Amino acid sequence: MQKPNMTASVKPEIIVIAIDGPAGAGKSTVAKILARRLSISYLDTGAMYRALTFKALREKINLEDGSQLAELAKTTKIQLKASQFGLRIFLDGDDVSEEIRSVEVTNNTFYIARAPEVRAIMVGLQRQLGEQQSVVAEGRDIGTVVFPKATKKFYLDADFKERAQRRIKELQAKGKTVNEQQLQDELNDRDQKDFTRKVGPLKKADDAIVIDSTGLTAEETAEKILQYFNK
Numbered sequence: 620m621q622k623p624n625m626t627a628s629v630k631p632e633i634i635v636i637a638i639d640g641p642a643g644a645g646k647s648t649v650a651k652i653l654a655r656r657l658s659i660s661y662l663d664t665g666a667m668y669r670a671l672t673f674k675a676l677r678e679k680i681n682l683e684d685g686s687q688l689a690e691l692a693k694t695t696k697i698q699l700k701a702s703q704f705g706l707r708i709f710l711d712g713d714d715v716s717e718e719i720r721s722v723e724v725t726n727n728t729f730y731i732a733r734a735p736e737v738r739a740i741m742v743g744l745q746r747q748l749g750e751q752q753s754v755v756a757e758g759r760d761i762g763t764v765v766f767p768k769a770t771k772k773f774y775l776d777a778d779f780k781e782r783a784q785r786r787i788k789e790l791q792a793k794g795k796t797v798n799e800q801q802l803q804d805e806l807n808d809r810d811q812k813d814f815t816r817k818v819g820p821l822k823k824a825d826d827a828i829v830i831d832s833t834g835l836t837a838e839e840t841a842e843k844i845l846q847y848f849n850k
């Protein structure tokens with residue numbers, strides 16, 4: 620009888636870094652830097668909610684109808700794939716990485732994010748991804764719901780004005796004209812919806828380390844997180 624190959628079955632330790640925080644706190648840029656520095660995958664959970672929102676808008680589904688949204692989530696394939704151009708988001712096989720960043724998608728994602736059955740499906744997918752490989756996962760409920768046993772948890776925050784300014788610069792860099800007051804109102808509205816949602820609200824996990832990125836570049840913020848991570 621052949622001896623079992625013990626080394627082949629030993630899985631290297633899986634690391635999960637959870638980053639939660641409000642929109643504009645710098646989570647995605649910082650998570651990408653961390654993933655690169657640690658040579659692990661980047662898991663953008665917001666992109667998954669965005670992709671489903673994009674499909675619901677395209678198919679003119681009633682966003683107020685939780686059961687229709689649940690059906691949509693059950694019959695939709697969302698994939699995150701690493702590429703030379705960074706993480707790409709696929710919806711039923713099509714690359715929708717650009718489309719899901721539109722203002723329309725941004726302002727309607729809360730319908731998808733507040734539907735309990737949709738969240739259960741998304742959380743299941745996210746856990747599957749985190750079980751297969753080491754990840755830096757960012758979102759709103761990562762440390763509290765998706766990966767309560769994450770290796771390290773961070774809650775990334777920044778002053779409201781600075782978060783709004785970052786979003787304005789991001790849109791301007793894409794050549795968009797921005798109404799600053801409207802953008803601040805929309806950001807405030809998204810914050811309220813994120814904090815008060817009944818399922819998976821944005822909340823700092825009890826064991827998360829708070830990082831304030833106000834006045835810091837993304838590189839500096841990532842560096843700060845790495846210092847805690849290496850402790």
Ligand code: DC
Nearest residue numbers: 664665666668728729732758759760
């Ligand atoms: O991080 P983002 O802006 O791409 O997220 C898009 C939306 O998805 C945001 O309105 C909140 C929601 N979201 C969520 O409810 N839970 C997550 N884990 C990630 C994002």
